[in-house]
Amino acid sequence: MNKRKPDWLRVKLQGAEKTHEVKEMLNRLSLHTVCQEANCPNLIECFGRKTATFMILGSVCTRNCTFCNVTKGITQTVDPEEPNHVFEAVKELGLKHVVITSVTRDDLPDGGAGHFARVIGKLRATDVIVEVLIPDFQGDRKALATVIRAKPHILNHNIETVPRLYPTVRPKARYNRSLELLKNSKEFDNGIFTKSGIMVGLGEQEEEVIAVLRDLRAVDCDLLTIGQYLAPSAKHHEVIEYIHPDRFKKYKEIAYKMGFKYVASDPLVRSSYHAADVSHIF
Template identity: 50%
Template sequence: MAVKPDWLRVKAPQWERVGSVKEILRDLALNTVCEEASCPNIGECFNAGTATFLIMGPACTRACPYCDIDFEKKPKPLDPTEPERLAEAVRRMKLNHVVITSVNRDDLPDGGASQFVKCIENIRALSPHTTIELLIPDLCGNWGALEIILSSQPEVLNHNTETIPRLYRRVRPQANYERTLELLKRSREIAPGVYTKSGIMVGLGETDEEIRQVMQDLRAVDCDILTIGQYLQPSQKHLQVNDFVRPEQFDAWQAFGEEIGFLQVVSSPLTRSSYHAEQVRELMQRHPR
């Protein structure tokens, strides 16, 4: 088993600020992927007063062996008050940029598309100047559901690639690499004004050449923003880390990504799909749509 190196250490958070954010989340009975997926950046993000909200959960209909979100519980019916409570949290936290993601809800006809739309509508009613990023599942290839989501015009549509094609069966057994690319391609066609984004995790046995090919595949479907981060094993029951990638390699991928045309590449060992997501507001000023 690979030993965690020094560059993966995180600073101890200021628990006073973390507690303030947690108090709001508990008061409004909301879930965050920061907590549910054991994100290593929870202290930094909570201290900055930001969070990635996890809707329609916490139970997921898929059992991806890298993910710490619960899949053993039966999903509950959608809560009609969730969009209102989420919007109230955004207002209380005074967020400039909010990220909304969800568990997979393959049990729902639209994969939860309508709940995403209601969340956006409620946020814009209370916080009209907040930019919104959605991190969505693949919707089982339901492109009608994708159109429903994009009809609400989020500023950013994110769908993570996660890994290289060779590892999909082991890492994402209920997903499909080609379907992920198709979702990003269709998003650009349906809503050309929406920035598209995807993310890759490394350290599961992929090669540099394979990562670069995925990056080129994402650019071929006109993906705008890319995140690359180190996979960390949440528990002993999850996939083991194959290797810890050195920071210099992340720098090399960032340079390559910028060279082939991504508008933004966030690449470092501790990068996650929503890490420093608020920087998209600066990107929108530099590259308006």
């Protein structure tokens, strides 16, 4: 089992001079980004391009996924000014496409859906493309409907891994529940674009990944991301395999043949990396 990181996973350091500027703005507006909280390998590049994925509802999660670097524990009070702060950050960065995600808040009655809707509503008053990356809301259809009614352009919910690995990778999540969420999103608004993502290198087999892609297309998922899992620390789920770029290319070709409208498949791809590249579908 090769644990040495291969050459194709080396991150190019670019835009570092602008990183401090973006971090200062985020601190001033009391905002979190998944880029920082999840220790994303693309942080310097994205901050250098003045882009970020905003993480609302605090920085502490109620779930215990073994792949994720976001803090788990006692959650924080929801900041009622957060929608305004996100709006200000989007204006300062001059974004045309914004991604809003959150920690999972199983402690809130609606899982934070109402707060998502308020952020979306604030941003929809502009001409920015709004993409949301949401948790599963524990299968609550009413919570999902609240988000959909706010009219995000893209509804993203990551499937993350193959169903066999859910007990060890996503112990509080359910594979079928995630598929159902994507299916219900289209039923609530058949004009919305749905998106999902999967990590590879966790011990899955190639045929299992292809089966997940089929399941996603069966619920009419439009957009797809596939990236290499990188363990944030020795305490997280270990990397079982570093997947060669050729296999990512193969997955991409298969996905397009299945009918996905846009596919990003590469070792350093993350669910919101270069998210604005889908602008041609609008």
